[in-house]
Each structure stands twice: as structure tokens, then as C-alpha cells.
Amino acid sequence: MKKAVVLSIVVALIAATAGMVQAQQRDSISIVGSSTVYPFATVVAEKFGKAGSFKSPKIESTGTGGGFKLFCGGVGVQHPDMSNASRAIKASEFETCQKNGVTDIVEVKIGYDGIVVANSQKAAGLKLTTKDIFLALAKDVPDPKGGEGLVANPYKTWKDVNPSLPDVKIEVLGPPPTSGTRDAFVELAMESGALKFEGLKKLSKEDGKKFQKVFSSIREDGAYVEAGENDNLIVQKLGANPNALGVFGFSFLDQNTDKIQGSFVDGNPPSFENIASGKYPLSRPLFFYVKKAHVGVIPGIKEYLAEFTSEKAWGKDGYLSEKGLIPLPEAERKQVGENVKALKTVTEVK
Numbered sequence: 001m002k003k004a005v006v007l008s009i010v011v012a013l014i015a016a017t018a019g020m021v022q023a024q025q026r027d028s029i030s031i032v033g034s035s036t037v038y039p040f041a042t043v044v045a046e047k048f049g050k051a052g053s054f055k056s057p058k059i060e061s062t063g064t065g066g067g068f069k070l071f072c073g074g075v076g077v078q079h080p081d082m083s084n085a086s087r088a089i090k091a092s093e094f095e096t097c098q099k100n101g102v103t104d105i106v107e108v109k110i111g112y113d114g115i116v117v118a119n120s121q122k123a124a125g126l127k128l129t130t131k132d133i134f135l136a137l138a139k140d141v142p143d144p145k146g147g148e149g150l151v152a153n154p155y156k157t158w159k160d161v162n163p164s165l166p167d168v169k170i171e172v173l174g175p176p177p178t179s180g181t182r183d184a185f186v187e188l189a190m191e192s193g194a195l196k197f198e199g200l201k202k203l204s205k206e207d208g209k210k211f212q213k214v215f216s217s218i219r220e221d222g223a224y225v226e227a228g229e230n231d232n233l234i235v236q237k238l239g240a241n242p243n244a245l246g247v248f249g250f251s252f253l254d255q256n257t258d259k260i261q262g263s264f265v266d267g268n269p270p271s272f273e274n275i276a277s278g279k280y281p282l283s284r285p286l287f288f289y290v291k292k293a294h295v296g297v298i299p300g301i302k303e304y305l306a307e308f309t310s311e312k313a314w315g316k317d318g319y320l321s322e323k324g325l326i327p328l329p330e331a332e333r334k335q336v337g338e339n340v341k342a343l344k345t346v347t348e349v350k
Contacts, residue, residue, distance in 0.1 A: 174225070
């Protein structure tokens with residue numbers, strides 16, 4: 001083996017060891033990531049802290065993409081132990097983790113959530129389709145005059161999009177590109193809506209990359225407003241602006257039904273039952289990821305995992321369901337729980 005290669009390996013080992021020595025100096029768990037998972041993690045952290053054996057974890061709402069960026073930065077006290085995520089880790093993020101020495105990652109699927117398109121209780125409720133959502137928010141849409149060509153989005157009001165909808169200016173407050181909710185919304189609502197057009201359906205088969213650019217490009221003329229990673233802030237803004245709609249996780253609707261209402265999508269309201277059964281089309285799984293190298297070094301990680309994956313927390317009648325988390329089916333909860341106990345790591349990401 002060449003001296004340069006040996007030297008680089010030695011340096012990497014020293015750096016990793018130094019990082020873990022530093023990690024021993026931290027006495028509480030550090031968690032970053034999804035604003036959607038944040039309320040659930042916070043509740044678990046409070047219960048965990050009140051038990052008295054360990055300090056309550058420090059949790060930051062950075063958004064899913066921002067969380068992975070921090071989580072994958074490396075091993076040691078200066079890097080988070082866990083990252084909450086409202087989508088699965090991407091192959092590119094997993095690769096970044098591996099390059100930075102975060103080689104053993106435990107994936108914990110915690111349940112399901114719906115993405116709601118909500119408005120103020122002061123306004124009339126809406127019945128939307130994914131086609132309506134695509135036409136309202138896509139940067140380029142099929143030419144309303146006909147043909148298969150695309151034009152810059154000409155629609156100004158919801159009535160322009162669909163005559164059955166109100167004559168109200170399109171104004172949607174939603175998450176930024178770093179958000180897992182934005183990723184899921186684009187995939188579940190925008191892509192689904194785009195596929196309702198024969199020309200775009202044909203494009204999806206002929207040129208997948210071009211089709212992806214069409215359905216994932218959100219208009220930038222003020223109809224869609226990036227409102228940051230704080231979903232509670234979007235809820236507050238809807239109260240102040242009854243004509244606006246907001247895009248966020250179901251739990252924020254569930255906790256604020258006195259102020260806001262969820263729109264029907266493709267004939268189904270965003271309810272606990274409809275999300276659990278899959279009837280509501282904008283539903284997705286939620287996760288958090290754990291750095292195995294920090295387990296046994298940062299105090300309380302195993303115990304926090306045990307609390308989160310206990311039936312009293314994530315079970316059918318657990319305290320997280322009261323906060324809006326849709327539990328995994330019993331068999332899946334059992335399997336995920338066993339994987340967590342064994343600290344089973346992710347081997348590849350597609």
C-alpha cells in the first residue's frame with residue numbers, strides 16, 4: 001500500500017476518534033430536520049426528559065434537506081445524532097454521508113402523514129383535484145387554446161383553473177425547496193396532476209427528465225409564496241388572509257381545526273382515516289435517521305429510540321396519534337421496532 005494512502009487512512013481514523021472523544025463531552029441528544037416530524041419528536045422528547053434519567057434532546061426544525069446536510073456532515077459532537085425527515089433519504093444524501101464517515105445509519109419509519117391544502121375557516125372550503133393544483137401552481141402548463149405545447153402559466157384565479165372554483169386570486173403559501181413536504185407535494189400533487197394531460201403523459205414516457213422539469217417547476221410570479229420551514233407560521237398567516245391557501249402536514253391541520261380547514265383532493269377530505277387507508281391521495285411516510293456511531297457515546301439515544309417506538313407512543317392509541325401521526329400497521333410497527341432494537345443499518349438507497 002502506498003504511503004500516501006496509509007497516511008490518509010491514519011488521518012481519517014485520528015479525526016474520527018477525536019470526533020467521538022468530543023462527542024463524549026455532550027450530554028444530550030442533538031436532533032435536526034423536518035418541520036413536519038418536529039412536533040412528534042418534541043412530544044417524545046418531553047416524555048423522555050420527564051422520565052428523569054436523561055436530559056431532554058435538543059431539537060431544531062431545519063427542514064428535511066437542511067437536516068440531512070447537517071446530519072451527513074460527519075461524526076462527532078459538532079454533528080447531530082439524528083435527523084427527522086418527511087421523506088426517505090435520497091441516494092445523493094446517503095452518498096454524502098458515506099463520504100464524510102457517516103457510514104452506519106439506522107432508518108426509523110415512524111408512521112404516515114397527509115399533505116393538506118388548507119384555508120381559513122372564515123372562507124368557503126374547496127374541493128380540488130390534483131389537476132387543479134397542477135394548473136394553479138406549475139410554472140408552465142398546457143396551452144389552454146389547445147395543442148400539446150406549453151405556455152407560461154396564464155391562470156390568475158381559481159375560477160380560471162376550474163369554473164366550479166371561486167373567483168379568488170391564486171395565492172398559496174408553501175414550503176421551500178429544502179423541505180421534504182415540498183418534495184412530497186411535488187411528487188404526489190403536481191406529478192399526479194400533470195399526468196391528467198395526455199400530452200404530458202406521453203412526454204413522461206418519451207422524456208422523463210423533461211417531464212420532471214415540467215411538473216416540479218413551481219411558478220415564480222407571486223401565486224406561490226415560499227413561507228419558510230415553520231408550518232405554524234403558515235397557519236397563522238391563513239388566519240390573517242382568508243383568500244390564501246397553505247400547504248403543510250396533516251398534524252398542523254389536526255391541531256388547528258378551529259382556525260383552518262383542509263380542502264378535499266380528488267373527492268376525499270384529509271382525515272385520519274382517509275390517510276391511514278390511502279384514500280386521500282396526498283399521503284406519505286415519515287422517518288427519522290440515527291447515527292449508529294453515536295449510540296452508546298451520546299447518553300440516552302437507545303432509550304429515546306425505545307420511547308419513540310413504544311406502543312404507548314407510536315401505537316394505534318398512542319400519544320403521537322393524538323397529535324396527528326397516522327400509525328404504521330401493526331405488523332410493520334413490529335418489524336420496524338425489531339430493526340431499531342437491532343440497530344439495523346441502511347445498506348443502499350435507490
